[in-house]
Amino acid sequence: MRFAAIFLAALTLCGADLAKADKKIESKLRDVARLQGVRGNQLLGYGVVVGLDGTGDKDQTKFTVQSLTNLMSRQGLTVNPTTVKVKNVAAVMVTAELPPFARAGSRLDVTVSSTGDAKSLAGGTLLMTAMQGPDGQTYAVAQGPLLVGGFSASAGGASVTKNHPTVGRVPDGGIIEREVGGDFNARSTLRYNLMEEDFTTAIRVVHTINEELGEKAARPLDARTVELTIPKEFQGRAVELVARLENLNVQLQPKARVVVNERTGTVILGSDVRIGAVSIIQGGLSIMVSSTPLVSQPAPFSQGKTVQATKKDVTAVEDKPKTVTVEPGVSVGKMAEMLNSMGVSPRDLVAILQAIKDAGALQAELRVL
Numbered sequence: 001m002r003f004a005a006i007f008l009a010a011l012t013l014c015g016a017d018l019a020k021a022d023k024k025i026e027s028k029l030r031d032v033a034r035l036q037g038v039r040g041n042q043l044l045g046y047g048v049v050v051g052l053d054g055t056g057d058k059d060q061t062k063f064t065v066q067s068l069t070n071l072m073s074r075q076g077l078t079v080n081p082t083t084v085k086v087k088n089v090a091a092v093m094v095t096a097e098l099p100p101f102a103r104a105g106s107r108l109d110v111t112v113s114s115t116g117d118a119k120s121l122a123g124g125t126l127l128m129t130a131m132q133g134p135d136g137q138t139y140a141v142a143q144g145p146l147l148v149g150g151f152s153a154s155a156g157g158a159s160v161t162k163n164h165p166t167v168g169r170v171p172d173g174g175i176i177e178r179e180v181g182g183d184f185n186a187r188s189t190l191r192y193n194l195m196e197e198d199f200t201t202a203i204r205v206v207h208t209i210n211e212e213l214g215e216k217a218a219r220p221l222d223a224r225t226v227e228l229t230i231p232k233e234f235q236g237r238a239v240e241l242v243a244r245l246e247n248l249n250v251q252l253q254p255k256a257r258v259v260v261n262e263r264t265g266t267v268i269l270g271s272d273v274r275i276g277a278v279s280i281i282q283g284g285l286s287i288m289v290s291s292t293p294l295v296s297q298p299a300p301f302s303q304g305k306t307v308q309a310t311k312k313d314v315t316a317v318e319d320k321p322k323t324v325t326v327e328p329g330v331s332v333g334k335m336a337e338m339l340n341s342m343g344v345s346p347r348d349l350v351a352i353l354q355a356i357k358d359a360g361a362l363q364a365e366l367r368v369l
Contacts, residue, residue, distance in 0.1 A: 025254055027249070027252055028246065028247055028249065029192070029205065029209075029246050029247070029248045029250050030247070032195060032201065032250050032252070033193055033194045033195065033226065034193050034195070035190060035191070035242065036192070036225075037182075037191075038100050039100055040097040040098055041097070041098040041180065042097060043095065043096045043097065043098055043131040043133055043140055044093065044131060044132060045094040045130055045131035046067075046091070046093060047093075047094050048064070048067050048068060048092065048127050048129075049091075049121055049126050049127070050088060050089050050125055051124050051125045052088040052089065052118070052123060053088065053122075053123055054087045055087070055121075055122070055165075056088050056089045056090040056118050056124075057089065057091060057116035057118050058117050061091065061117055063091055064089055064090065065081050065086075067091055068086070069084060090121060090124065092112045092113060092115060092121070093115050094142050095110065095111045095113070096111065096131060096174050098139055098140065100180075101184070102179065102180070104179050105175065105176065106175075107172040107173075108140065109169055109170065109171050109172065109173065109174070110131070110169065110173045110174045111168075111169050112126055112146055112167070112168050112169065112170060113166065114166040114167070120148065120165035121146050121148050121166055121167070121168045123146075123148075124168070125144065125145050125146065126142060126144055126145075128141060128143045129141065137178060139178045140175060141174065142170060142175075143170075144170040146169070146170055147168055147169050148167070148168040149164075184239060185239055186236070186238075188229070188230055189227060189229050189230060190227070190228040190241070190242070191221075191225055191228070192205065193224055193225055194223075194225070196224075196255070197222075197224040198223055198224075199223045202223055202224070202225075202226055203220060204250055204251050204252075204253070205220075205226050206220050206226055208248050208249070208250050212244070212245065215231060217230070228245075256273050256364035256365065257364055257365045257366075257367065258353060258362065258365070258366045259367045260350055260366070260367065260368045260369065267353075273362070273363070273364040275356075293309075350368060354366065
């Protein structure tokens with residue numbers, strides 16, 4: 001019943017008073033749309049973590065030994081890989097996101113993840129690792145001690161693990177060496193990409209921008225993209241224009257949407273969810289099969305044999321169907337009370353919502369996670 005209770009609470013909060021759904025919902029332009037081209041870039045590198053307390057990669061991870069011997073050779077040491085057997089070294093992948101407008105010398109956090117069979121990276125130090133972008137160019141170099149929010153310990157065949165000890169972070173461990181080129185102020189046009197495609201919201205964004213600038217500088221390209229031609233007074237000053245526009249209030253178009261997470265037992269509904277006329281019949285059939293072992297004993301001096309047998313009983317119990325009729329225009333909170341009174345299970349609840357949607361009575365988008 002936890003699922004149904006959460007469902008009832010969510011519906012009651014979102015739709016108990018449908019008159020409130022008509023209230024205007026506004027948000028800042030910076031929260032509704034993102035500037036095209038102003039984004040981060042993913043970086044990736046392969047490195048080695050040293051200084052582990054016997055929790056590194058085992059001998060079966062051959063590439064860790066090869067990486068270590070290659071590192072030693074660059075330091076002027078010649079080592080035979082077949083003679084290297086260490087447990088305080090782990091091969092790792094290093095990832096980070098290069099933020100927009102990042103400049104050389106700036107620092108960023110990096111995430112370090114084990115690629116071999118190391119038990120824990122706690123206490124380790126990441127050696128200097130070059131991090132490349134999708135174009136193969138090196139944009140940052142990472143190095144430093146790891147912070148791991150977990151541990152793993154074992155003794156006498158017993159083990160205990162907390163959190164995920166094979167992934168750690170190096171705060172400010174990356175140094176940007178190459179910048180992503182581009183002069184933002186030199187742009188002649190700007191493009192805003194809406195978080196969610198919606199024709200109404202796109203038109204409202206265009207109207208808000210044009211009203212602020214006093215001219216028809218913005219135009220919609222589609223349900224997600226708005227193009228803005230930079231006015232003459234802002235030529236070479238695109239940063240000032242963006243700073244002026246990003247705080248504009250935009251009236252949003254609420255979406256009628258129902259999101260169901262069957263695993264966690266959570267149902268969230270938008271404020272514009274409407275329920276049409278529908279009848280819900282919910283019932284179940286239970287079939288129970290039981291077996292009872294029996295022993296057949298022969299009569300005395302009959303020269304018979306003892307025989308084992310099994311008696312099987314099959315019982316079918318069909319619950320009386322529960323019927324609920326929902327009238328047109330009923331509030332979603334009222335429908336939640338009805339479903340809750342039927343004692344629906346999480347699986348039944350998802351099936352009922354899908355059936356209501358297929359019947360055309362749920363005027364909303366249904367998403368099942």
